[in-house]
Amino acid sequence: MKKTLYIILAIMLLAVPAAFAIKSHAESSAQASKSKNTVTVVYKVNMHCENCVEKLTDKLSFLKGMEDLKITLGQQTVVMTYDPAKTNEANLVKAIEKCGYTAEKVDLQPQK
Amino acid sequence: MKALTALFLILAAPIAAVAQQIDTLEAAVTTAHVQGNYLSKGKDIRTEVISAEGLMKMACCNLAESFENSASVTVGFSDAITGARQIRLLGLSGVYMQMLDENRPVMRGLSSPFGMTYIPGPWLESIQIAKGSPSVINGAESMTGQINLEHKKPTDEKPLFVNGSFMNDTKADLNILSSLELSDKLYTILMGHVDGNFKTFDMNGDGFADDPKLLQYNFANRWLYYTEEWQSHWGVRAIRDTRGGGQIDGPWKSNVVNSSLDAYFKLGRSLREDGSASVAIVADYNIQKMESNYGNNIYNALQHNAFANLIYRNRFNDSHDLTVGVNAMADWWQEDLVARNVNLSGIKKRYLQVSPYAEYTFKVEETFSVITGLTGVFLGGGDIRPVPRLTVKYQPFEALVLRANGGRGVRRANPVVDNFGVLSTGKDLYGDWTERLVEDSWTFGGNATVYFTENTYLSLDFFRTQFSDQLLADREGAGPNGYGTIRLYHLDGNESYSNNFQADFSTEPVERLTLSLTARYTDARAWQPERGVRETALTSRFKGVFNAQYKTRLSKWVFDFTASLMGSARVYDFMLDLKDDKGALLYPQGRTPVYPMLYAQITRRFNGFDLYIGGENLSGYTQKMPIVGAEQPFGQFFDAASVWGPIMGAKIYAGFRITIWK
Numbered sequence: 001m002k003k004t005l006y007i008i009l010a011i012m013l014l015a016v017p018a019a020f021a022i023k024s025h026a027e028s029s030a031q032a033s034k035s036k037n038t039v040t041v042v043y044k045v046n047m048h049c050e051n052c053v054e055k056l057t058d059k060l061s062f063l064k065g066m067e068d069l070k071i072t073l074g075q076q077t078v079v080m081t082y083d084p085a086k087t088n089e090a091n092l093v094k095a096i097e098k099c100g101y102t103a104e105k106v107d108l109q110p111q112k
Numbered sequence: 113m114k115a116l117t118a119l120f121l122i123l124a125a126p127i128a129a130v131a132q133q134i135d136t137l138e139a140a141v142t143t144a145h146v147q148g149n150y151l152s153k154g155k156d157i158r159t160e161v162i163s164a165e166g167l168m169k170m171a172c173c174n175l176a177e178s179f180e181n182s183a184s185v186t187v188g189f190s191d192a193i194t195g196a197r198q199i200r201l202l203g204l205s206g207v208y209m210q211m212l213d214e215n216r217p218v219m220r221g222l223s224s225p226f227g228m229t230y231i232p233g234p235w236l237e238s239i240q241i242a243k244g245s246p247s248v249i250n251g252a253e254s255m256t257g258q259i260n261l262e263h264k265k266p267t268d269e270k271p272l273f274v275n276g277s278f279m280n281d282t283k284a285d286l287n288i289l290s291s292l293e294l295s296d297k298l299y300t301i302l303m304g305h306v307d308g309n310f311k312t313f314d315m316n317g318d319g320f321a322d323d324p325k326l327l328q329y330n331f332a333n334r335w336l337y338y339t340e341e342w343q344s345h346w347g348v349r350a351i352r353d354t355r356g357g358g359q360i361d362g363p364w365k366s367n368v369v370n371s372s373l374d375a376y377f378k379l380g381r382s383l384r385e386d387g388s389a390s391v392a393i394v395a396d397y398n399i400q401k402m403e404s405n406y407g408n409n410i411y412n413a414l415q416h417n418a419f420a421n422l423i424y425r426n427r428f429n430d431s432h433d434l435t436v437g438v439n440a441m442a443d444w445w446q447e448d449l450v451a452r453n454v455n456l457s458g459i460k461k462r463y464l465q466v467s468p469y470a471e472y473t474f475k476v477e478e479t480f481s482v483i484t485g486l487t488g489v490f491l492g493g494g495d496i497r498p499v500p501r502l503t504v505k506y507q508p509f510e511a512l513v514l515r516a517n518g519g520r521g522v523r524r525a526n527p528v529v530d531n532f533g534v535l536s537t538g539k540d541l542y543g544d545w546t547e548r549l550v551e552d553s554w555t556f557g558g559n560a561t562v563y564f565t566e567n568t569y570l571s572l573d574f575f576r577t578q579f580s581d582q583l584l585a586d587r588e589g590a591g592p593n594g595y596g597t598i599r600l601y602h603l604d605g606n607e608s609y610s611n612n613f614q615a616d617f618s619t620e621p622v623e624r625l626t627l628s629l630t631a632r633y634t635d636a637r638a639w640q641p642e643r644g645v646r647e648t649a650l651t652s653r654f655k656g657v658f659n660a661q662y663k664t665r666l667s668k669w670v671f672d673f674t675a676s677l678m679g680s681a682r683v684y685d686f687m688l689d690l691k692d693d694k695g696a697l698l699y700p701q702g703r704t705p706v707y708p709m710l711y712a713q714i715t716r717r718f719n720g721f722d723l724y725i726g727g728e729n730l731s732g733y734t735q736k737m738p739i740v741g742a743e744q745p746f747g748q749f750f751d752a753a754s755v756w757g758p759i760m761g762a763k764i765y766a767g768f769r770i771t772i773w774k
Contacts (some may be wrong), residue, residue: 054367055773061668062718062719067665067666069666
């Protein structure tokens with residue numbers, strides 16, 4: 001009986017935040033697709049190890065207006081998708097420099 | 113800068129470090145692609161990597177709990193009393209695998225029974241599990257493979273990292289780490305850990321605590337100093353662990369107190385400006401003390417261990433690389449053992465082994481590599497054992513990696529600590545429990561990995577370990593008192609082997625969702641006196657692991673689920689007649705049942721702060737009657753060392769992480 005209670009408790013504990021997260025994720029995705037007003041920029045950043053990736057991920061993920069982030073250590077690139085109504089490129093560069101790195105903008109190839 | 117990089121590499125053992133750097137690059141292709149567990153593509157030897165992210169998937173209070181997502185390594189309990197953990201690699205006990213801390217041999221001898229619980233998960237950056245016969249640079253003790261632990265670095269730029277977690281069974285742990293830059297050349301990291309289990313439970317009603325009360329203090333301080341030519345690492349670590357288990361109301365009690373102090377030093381110098389030649393020395397000293405009792409049994413021991421390694425590396429060009437050196441290992445033991453039929457007091461022994469070695473690497477770009485290594489292990493008394501090892505890697509095209517590997521392994525057995533569970537029995541002990549036989553084995557194997565896409569691969573591997581000599585404990589021999597005996601014996605040229613097949617599949621079907629499926633099959637057998645070659649008891653035939661992880665955009669939510677299925681294992685002969693409460697045989701087929709284990713975790717990331725909750729063993733499966741003869745704990749048939757499954761049911765935990773970046 002105790003086992004069953006534990007399992008039910010465990011499922012409840014996991015299900016509540018899971019439902020909350022899925023709802024929150026669905027809302028943010030819907031909001032993002034509704035506005036569709038995002039800009040993607042690529043910067044070459046002088047990072048050299050996994051710790052640099054972790055630091056940049058932690059610092060950039062929570063910037064106001066940040067919508068998506070991809071960091072490639074091998075190519076030393078940081079790809080950021082942001083909402084221009086909430087932030088701008090200068091703020092993004094400033095955030096990278098504040099982490100102790102240099103940021104050099106890379107032109108995106110026009111899609112054919 | 114090249115010289116500095118080369119220096120770093122030689123300090124971390126050349127071949128492993130080169131491959132690791134390649135892996136670091138490939139692992140972090142994008143933040144979305146960093147997986148918890150993955151097979152290294154760059155390493156010459158078949159290596160599974162558990163990254164920092166993988167280490168966060170479990171409550172991960174310690175190293176023993178970090179392997180739940182891995183089929184390569186199986187973790188169990190040595191006994192149902194002390195909480196000592198034992199791992200299995202390639203179907204054989206963890207004592208046949210070499211444990212390295214940033215390429216220094218650790219967790220040898222007396223520290224092996226509880227050592228796994230003295231490595232806090234939050235202290236680690238990654239774990240690399242290499243199967244087969246690895247490099248000879250760190251000696252010849254590795255038989256089934258190596259597990260290398262990479263700790264968080266002094267250069268991590270995190271002045272403060274705090275991690276705490278609490279489980280519903282009253283187990284709690286707290287970790288505080290601080291990495292500091294004292295100058296542009298000098299860095300340090302302080303690591304503190306405390307954990308405890310404050311209350312014990314007897315959920316199965318056998319009168320014994322299901323897990324011990326415990327309190328552990330663990331502190332480490334590591335340093336790094338470097339210039340263009342020189343690089344030096346040094347550090348210290350101190351541990352104090354007390355644990356008490358046994359009957360909750362009865363007189364059968366167990367108390368174990370472990371204390372240890374460890375200090376190490378590494379110094380490397382680049383001999384050429386381009387870093388193609390370098391020399392390094394590694395030195396390590398460890399003192400470990402254990403005072404323990406288990407009912408009427410007593411085991412007290414003190415071990416001093418010293419290790420030194422002098423390494424010279426010369427990279428002639430991109431194709432030819434030679435490393436030569438010599439390592440030495442010294443052990444001083446003092447032991448008291450009191451058990452039924454054994455009363456040994458103040459037994460002192462000293463051992464020294466010296467191993468000169470050479471390792472040559474031939475490489476054709478990224479396509480083909482051969483590593484040949486040879487070491488001669490001088491064991492004293494004219495006993496010299498040549499240990500050759502060979503590793504071949506061939507990557508005919510980007511999507512296919514083929515590996516073959518083989519070699520010899522030599523180690524001294526430790527009769528008591530290698531069979532630690534025997535202390536939690538009431539049986540007569542026969543044989544020489546102070547003899548440290550030199551065990552000898554050969555391991556061969558191969559691996560093929562096919563990459564369908566960048567993040568989808570299938571890997572198949574086979575490894576076989578065969579012993580030519582081994583010290584074994586016979587727990588099934590009918591002695592003068594039936595099954596109430598445990599007798600040590602030598603293999604003496606008879607058969608003992610383990611064959612292992614494993615398949616790993618990993619994919620990312622949609623962005624931020626990773627799935628992995630692993631299956632392992634083991635056939636381990638060993639000769640027993642008068643009974644011939646038999647399947648090794650309590651070694652599961654197969655293990656399957658499924659893991660799914662999903663992250664929302666920017667990884668603000670992370671969901672992780674793991675299901676594993678543990679296959680059946682032959683039970684000891686003395687377990688065949690065991691019956692449950694209703695009088696039915698517990699093991700009618702002579703084998704343990706197949707059972708599932710479920711794990712789940714949800715993490716919410718905030719700016720500099722993570723919260724997580726999770727559950728372990730969510731199906732609540734437990735082994736029935738983990739203690740044989742619990743009703744007569746001082747009787748000769750009492751046996752708490754026949755554990756094959758979980759002792760505790762479902763557990764829920766919650767935790768937090770605080771990270772402050774420089």
